[in-house]
Amino acid sequence: MTDTPLLSLDASYYTDEKIFKAEQQGLLARTWQFAGHASQLEQTGDYFTVEIAGESLFCIRDDNHELKCFYNVCQHRAHRLLEGSGNTRLITCPYHAWNYHLSGKLRAGPNIKVVPGFDVNKICLSSVRVEDFHGFVFVNLDMEAKPMDDWFPEVRNQLKSYVPHINKLKPVRWIEVPEVCNWKVSVENYSECYHCKLNHRTFATGVVKPETYDIQPQGYCLRHTTECQNLDKMTYPIDLASNEHAGDYSSWFLWPLFSFQVYPGNILNTYHWRALDANNVLLWRGWYSENGQANEVIDTLATQDMDTTVAEDIGLVEAVQQGLKSRGYRPGPLVIDPAGGVDSEHSIATLQQWMRHTDGQYFY
Numbered sequence: 001m002t003d004t005p006l007l008s009l010d011a012s013y014y015t016d017e018k019i020f021k022a023e024q025q026g027l028l029a030r031t032w033q034f035a036g037h038a039s040q041l042e043q044t045g046d047y048f049t050v051e052i053a054g055e056s057l058f059c060i061r062d063d064n065h066e067l068k069c070f071y072n073v074c075q076h077r078a079h080r081l082l083e084g085s086g087n088t089r090l091i092t093c094p095y096h097a098w099n100y101h102l103s104g105k106l107r108a109g110p111n112i113k114v115v116p117g118f119d120v121n122k123i124c125l126s127s128v129r130v131e132d133f134h135g136f137v138f139v140n141l142d143m144e145a146k147p148m149d150d151w152f153p154e155v156r157n158q159l160k161s162y163v164p165h166i167n168k169l170k171p172v173r174w175i176e177v178p179e180v181c182n183w184k185v186s187v188e189n190y191s192e193c194y195h196c197k198l199n200h201r202t203f204a205t206g207v208v209k210p211e212t213y214d215i216q217p218q219g220y221c222l223r224h225t226t227e228c229q230n231l232d233k234m235t236y237p238i239d240l241a242s243n244e245h246a247g248d249y250s251s252w253f254l255w256p257l258f259s260f261q262v263y264p265g266n267i268l269n270t271y272h273w274r275a276l277d278a279n280n281v282l283l284w285r286g287w288y289s290e291n292g293q294a295n296e297v298i299d300t301l302a303t304q305d306m307d308t309t310v311a312e313d314i315g316l317v318e319a320v321q322q323g324l325k326s327r328g329y330r331p332g333p334l335v336i337d338p339a340g341g342v343d344s345e346h347s348i349a350t351l352q353q354w355m356r357h358t359d360g361q362y363f364y
């Protein structure tokens, strides 16, 4: 048998709206998706709405101070319940004023008592799975989904050791970057560093040592590890004695649309992709500081990151999306080095595997 190299996915996976619809019903509805930050839900009754896999949802802090997530739809005749974000004691539908407790149970509605056999106790909003992951709120439309710790083994502990103050963090900068490409083009670009030396001079010479960069699966997480450049080259002071990972860089991409990144100095920042349609994705770069306090180092880093890595990647992913629509493109072989390392696309092969199935379920 001759060896056949693994090819990049067929272009239609990145361009066809029918495939995107199938993803919304399958892949994106059966995986853990970032919804927001717990600091938006500190008080009882705090809520925010969010769209995941084409569904409007809302997350809310209930009377027992538990985090809940529901489909944003009234159980009477389907009007949307909440808009934006805010605080409320009851969830009241704007159509006929049916109102629900924060637990999702129906409380009352005008004139419902005239209906024989109407039992308010039998009506409840439809729940969505929700988890608080060090203050990051994730939801999953699949009620049977395994917990995040099963999907992403060890990540919770590793993050805590890289960012010891993670539970005190709040968002301080939030940057939205529209990219005209399929979400998988952007995620694949994030998940390989074969393009780094040529395209990311600042990152590859100022932050990491590319020859030590590697990306390996850890459950459904792709863990990026690297040695850093001489920390004297860093543009901000780092107290290496303060904790075990003060001088380290690492990142944890949580399949399919989120990544935690830690820069030297225990600086947490996140990548989050919102898949809008087959040809558009919105990238959100989040930066966090203790209690969300203004922080000059983070401001400088966030601006530098926007002007270098992010800007460089936009050009790449948008050019790829154009190319995927070319009649002249045939999927090419991935460069997979069995030893892994920076000049290898083994992580793209892993993403391909996950795109095709998760828990044995095929999405396409």
Ligand code: FES
Residues within 6 Å of the ligand: 074, 075, 076, 077, 078, 079, 093, 094, 095, 096, 097, 098
């Ligand atoms: S649709 Fe909500 S009260 Fe009628």
Ligand SMILES: [Fe+2]
Residues within 6 Å of the ligand: 189, 190, 195, 196, 200, 309, 313
């Ligand atoms: Fe890149």
